[in-house]
Amino acid sequence: MIQTETLTLLEWPRLCQHLSTFAATKLGVAAAQSLALPVQRQETEQLLCQTKEVYELENRLNITLQFDGIQDIRDALARADLQGILAGVDLLEVATTLAGARQLRRTIDDQEDGEVPTLLMLVEELRTYPDLEKEIYRCIDDRGRVTDRANPKLLGIREKQRTTRDQIYSKLQKMLSRNSNAVQEAVITQRDGRYVIPIKATHKDLVPGIVHDTSTTGATLYVEPQSTVGANNQMRQLLRQEQAEEEAIRRQLTEQIAAVGLDLLRLVDICTVLDFATARARYGYWLGANPPRFVDWSGANSRPVDESAPSLPTEKIVLRQLRHPLLVWQQLQEAGQAVVPIDLTIQPQIRVVAITGPNTGGKTVTLKTLGLAVLMAKVGMFVPAREPVELPWFEQVLTDIGDEQSLEQSLSTFSGHIRRIGRILEALEQTSNSLVLLDEVGAGTDPSEGSALAIALLQELADKAVLSIATTHFGELKALKYQDARFENASVEFDDVSLSPTYKLLWGIPGRSNALAIARRLGLKPDVIEQAQKYVGGKREDLNQVIAGLETQRREQAEKSAEADRLIKQAEFLYEQVSRKADKLRDQERHLKAQQEEAVQAEIGQAKSEIAKVIRTLQRGKVSGQDAQQATAKVDQLAGKYLPSQQKKAKPKPGFRPQVGDRVRIPRLGQKGEVLSIAADGDTLAVRFGLMKMTVGMDEIESLQGEKVQKPERSMPKTPVPPPAPTPLIKTSQNTIDIRGSRVMDAEVTLDQAIATGDRAIWIIHGHGTGKLRHGVHEFLKQHGRVTRFEAAAKEDGGSGVTIAHLC
Incomplete structure (x- = not known):
C-alpha cells in the first residue's frame, strides 16, 4: 500500500503518461501507462541495456525502428483459441502485425555483431510466419473483405x-x-x-x-x-452461399492462426518490449537525459544479524544538474518556467540528509526530483542529469510528502503524517535497501515535541534505511550532523536582496532563519523586530551570521572553482593542440628522413653501377696511362654528380625584419604565432599563438620561409609597417563540417578537432530542426579559446542553418 501511495505522491502516473506519448503502438502505450517496477536488479539491468541499444541505433547509427502495422491482436488470438471465427478485419490485423514484426526483426538483424546484443537475443525468438501472412493477404483485401481469388467457388x-x-x-x-x-x-x-x-x-x-x-x-x-x-x-440464395463460403475461408485462416497462437502471443510480447524500449530511449533523448550507473552500496541488500546498522556503502551518489522531468515537460510543452537544476552528491557514509530553508524554496521539489530519478533508473529509463549519473538500486522508494488531512476519517495533518510514517517503518522491516523521503518531518504539532519526534525518527531511519532525505524547519535537526557522522545538512539558497529563494541546493550548510530579516525588509515596525529578536536570543542571530558567512565562502569557492575549471580546460586544450602538432611534425620528419634515405640509397646504387661499368671497361684489355686517366676523370665526374661539394649547399636565405601583424615561427616551441608588438630596443617582441602570449628574443624566431632576423642598425630606426589587409574568407570543403543529425555531445568532439586544425574560419552546417543542436554549437563556441566570434552564414551559404566561426 505504501508503495502505491509513494507513486501517487511523486506523480509517477503522470510521468508514465508522458512516456507513453513516445510509444508507436497501442501495445507500447499500454505498457508505459501500466508500468510495473522491477523487483530484481537484474531485470532493471536488462531494461537499461534495451534502452541503451535502441538509443545507440537511433542516435548514433541513425537507424529508426519502425512499428508500422503492428496491432494488439491478443483478443483475436483468444477467440481463435476458443474456435471462434475471426472477422476479416481481425485477420488483416494479424497479417499486418506479422509483416511489421518481420520488418522490425530484419532491421535489428542487419546490425553488426556486438552492437545490439540484447536486441538480437530478443528477436531470436520472433517467429513471423511469412506463409501465413501471405495467405491472409491473398484471401483478405485492405477493407477486411474476402477476395474473389480466395476460392474458385466463391468467384x-x-x-x-x-x-x-x-x-x-x-x-x-x-x-x-x-x-x-x-x-x-x-x-x-x-x-x-x-x-x-x-x-x-x-x-x-x-x-x-x-x-x-x-x-x-x-x-x-x-x-x-x-x-x-x-x-x-x-439473389438472396446467392448471398447466403457467398456468406457461407466466406465463413469457410475465414474459419480455415482462423484455424491456421490458432495452430501457432502461442508463437503469435510471444511475437506480440516481443514487439511490446521493443516499442517500450524505443519509447524510453526517445523520451530520454527528448529530456537530454543520460544512462544511469548503479553504484555498489555494500550491505544495502541484506539485513544485519544484530541490532547495529548495516555496513556502509563504498561509492557515492552523483546526480549533477538533475532536473525534474515533469517540470521539463511543462517548460517545453506548456511554455512553463525554466527548470532550475540541482546537484546531489552524497558521500557513502551518509545515511540521513536534513534539508532546511524557506517555504517555496524548492525543498519538496528536490525530494520529488530525487524520487523520480531513482524510479526512472529502476525501470530502465535515462535520468535527466549530466554525466556521470551514479546512484544505488533501491528495492523500495517510500515517501511522506504532502498533507494527508482527512475530515471523513477525522485525521489532522499531524495524524495523517504519523500514520503514513508508521506504514513506512513497517515496510522497512521487509528490507533496508530503501530510499525514504520525508517532507516537513515532525510538522503539524507543538514545535518542541515535533522537533523531538523528528530527531528520534531520523535516528531510527539512520539505523533501518540505506538513505533518508528529510526537509524540516526545526533548527535542532541541523545539529545532528555534528553528533553523528551518518547525518548531513543541506539547504535551499535564499536571496536576501530580492527576498526570494533561488531554488539552488547548497550542501554541507544548514539553512538560516530568514523570518526576522524578511519582516524587517518588508517594513514591519522596528520595535516589534527588536522585541522578537530578544525572544529569539543573540545566539540564534550569531548562528545566522555564521551560516551567512559560510554561504558567502561557498559562493566564492564555487566561483573560483568554476574559473579554475575553465583555465584547466583551456590548458588541456592547448596541450592537446600542441601535442597534436608536435606529433604531426615528428611524423613529417620521419617521412622526410625515410624519403631522403631511399633517395640516397638509390643514388649510391646508381653510382656503384656506373663505377662498375668503368672498371669492366678497364678490365677488357691492356690498360694504358691514357685509359687510366680517362677512368679517373669518369669517377671524379660521378663523385661530383652523386657527392656534391660543400659549395653546392644552399646558401642561407637573406634575413628579414618582422613587423607587427606578421606571422612568424618559434622553432624551439614548434609553433607559429602573430607579432603583437616590438620592443623599443628591437631585441624582443610579443608573440601570440593560440590563447597564449609570450615575449621572445629576435634570435628565437624566424620567418615562415626559414629566414633569420636581420637586426637593424641602431642609427636607422624603421617605421613600423602596417599589417597587410586580410584576404577574404572563402568557403571550401576543407573548412566546412556537416554535423546535422549529431548529438550535441558528439558534435562538440567534431567541432574541437575542426577548430584545432582550422586556419582563419570554419563553416559549421547544423541545420534548423528543433534548434537544440544550433544552441549547443553556439554555447560551445562561446567557451572555446580559439573562437574570436561567430555569426550566421549568408543566405546563399545556408543562412541560420550554418554558423561561421572565426578563429584566432
Whole structure:
C-alpha cells in the first residue's frame, strides 16, 4: 500500500503518461501507462541495456525502428483459441502485425555483431510466419473483405450475383420508364436485401407487386414488382452461399492462426518490449537525459544479524544538474518556467540528509526530483542529469510528502503524517535497501515535541534505511550532523536582496532563519523586530551570521572553482593542440628522413653501377696511362654528380625584419604565432599563438620561409609597417563540417578537432530542426579559446542553418 501511495505522491502516473506519448503502438502505450517496477536488479539491468541499444541505433547509427502495422491482436488470438471465427478485419490485423514484426526483426538483424546484443537475443525468438501472412493477404483485401481469388467457388458465386443483379436492374429500369407518372423518384433501392422502386401511394395499382416499406408520410410505397420476385429470390440464395463460403475461408485462416497462437502471443510480447524500449530511449533523448550507473552500496541488500546498522556503502551518489522531468515537460510543452537544476552528491557514509530553508524554496521539489530519478533508473529509463549519473538500486522508494488531512476519517495533518510514517517503518522491516523521503518531518504539532519526534525518527531511519532525505524547519535537526557522522545538512539558497529563494541546493550548510530579516525588509515596525529578536536570543542571530558567512565562502569557492575549471580546460586544450602538432611534425620528419634515405640509397646504387661499368671497361684489355686517366676523370665526374661539394649547399636565405601583424615561427616551441608588438630596443617582441602570449628574443624566431632576423642598425630606426589587409574568407570543403543529425555531445568532439586544425574560419552546417543542436554549437563556441566570434552564414551559404566561426 505504501508503495502505491509513494507513486501517487511523486506523480509517477503522470510521468508514465508522458512516456507513453513516445510509444508507436497501442501495445507500447499500454505498457508505459501500466508500468510495473522491477523487483530484481537484474531485470532493471536488462531494461537499461534495451534502452541503451535502441538509443545507440537511433542516435548514433541513425537507424529508426519502425512499428508500422503492428496491432494488439491478443483478443483475436483468444477467440481463435476458443474456435471462434475471426472477422476479416481481425485477420488483416494479424497479417499486418506479422509483416511489421518481420520488418522490425530484419532491421535489428542487419546490425553488426556486438552492437545490439540484447536486441538480437530478443528477436531470436520472433517467429513471423511469412506463409501465413501471405495467405491472409491473398484471401483478405485492405477493407477486411474476402477476395474473389480466395476460392474458385466463391468467384463463381459472385459472378452469378453480378449477372442476376444486372437482370434485376434491367427489368426495374424498364419499369421505371414505362410508369414514370406512377414513380415518386426514378431510383432503384433495397429493402430487406431485395431490390425495389418507389411508387406513389395513389398509383400503387399500376405496378403490381410486394410492398416492402412505406415512407414516413405514407405518400411513397417501396414495391418489389412481381416480375423481379424470382430474380430477387435467386439473389438472396446467392448471398447466403457467398456468406457461407466466406465463413469457410475465414474459419480455415482462423484455424491456421490458432495452430501457432502461442508463437503469435510471444511475437506480440516481443514487439511490446521493443516499442517500450524505443519509447524510453526517445523520451530520454527528448529530456537530454543520460544512462544511469548503479553504484555498489555494500550491505544495502541484506539485513544485519544484530541490532547495529548495516555496513556502509563504498561509492557515492552523483546526480549533477538533475532536473525534474515533469517540470521539463511543462517548460517545453506548456511554455512553463525554466527548470532550475540541482546537484546531489552524497558521500557513502551518509545515511540521513536534513534539508532546511524557506517555504517555496524548492525543498519538496528536490525530494520529488530525487524520487523520480531513482524510479526512472529502476525501470530502465535515462535520468535527466549530466554525466556521470551514479546512484544505488533501491528495492523500495517510500515517501511522506504532502498533507494527508482527512475530515471523513477525522485525521489532522499531524495524524495523517504519523500514520503514513508508521506504514513506512513497517515496510522497512521487509528490507533496508530503501530510499525514504520525508517532507516537513515532525510538522503539524507543538514545535518542541515535533522537533523531538523528528530527531528520534531520523535516528531510527539512520539505523533501518540505506538513505533518508528529510526537509524540516526545526533548527535542532541541523545539529545532528555534528553528533553523528551518518547525518548531513543541506539547504535551499535564499536571496536576501530580492527576498526570494533561488531554488539552488547548497550542501554541507544548514539553512538560516530568514523570518526576522524578511519582516524587517518588508517594513514591519522596528520595535516589534527588536522585541522578537530578544525572544529569539543573540545566539540564534550569531548562528545566522555564521551560516551567512559560510554561504558567502561557498559562493566564492564555487566561483573560483568554476574559473579554475575553465583555465584547466583551456590548458588541456592547448596541450592537446600542441601535442597534436608536435606529433604531426615528428611524423613529417620521419617521412622526410625515410624519403631522403631511399633517395640516397638509390643514388649510391646508381653510382656503384656506373663505377662498375668503368672498371669492366678497364678490365677488357691492356690498360694504358691514357685509359687510366680517362677512368679517373669518369669517377671524379660521378663523385661530383652523386657527392656534391660543400659549395653546392644552399646558401642561407637573406634575413628579414618582422613587423607587427606578421606571422612568424618559434622553432624551439614548434609553433607559429602573430607579432603583437616590438620592443623599443628591437631585441624582443610579443608573440601570440593560440590563447597564449609570450615575449621572445629576435634570435628565437624566424620567418615562415626559414629566414633569420636581420637586426637593424641602431642609427636607422624603421617605421613600423602596417599589417597587410586580410584576404577574404572563402568557403571550401576543407573548412566546412556537416554535423546535422549529431548529438550535441558528439558534435562538440567534431567541432574541437575542426577548430584545432582550422586556419582563419570554419563553416559549421547544423541545420534548423528543433534548434537544440544550433544552441549547443553556439554555447560551445562561446567557451572555446580559439573562437574570436561567430555569426550566421549568408543566405546563399545556408543562412541560420550554418554558423561561421572565426578563429584566432
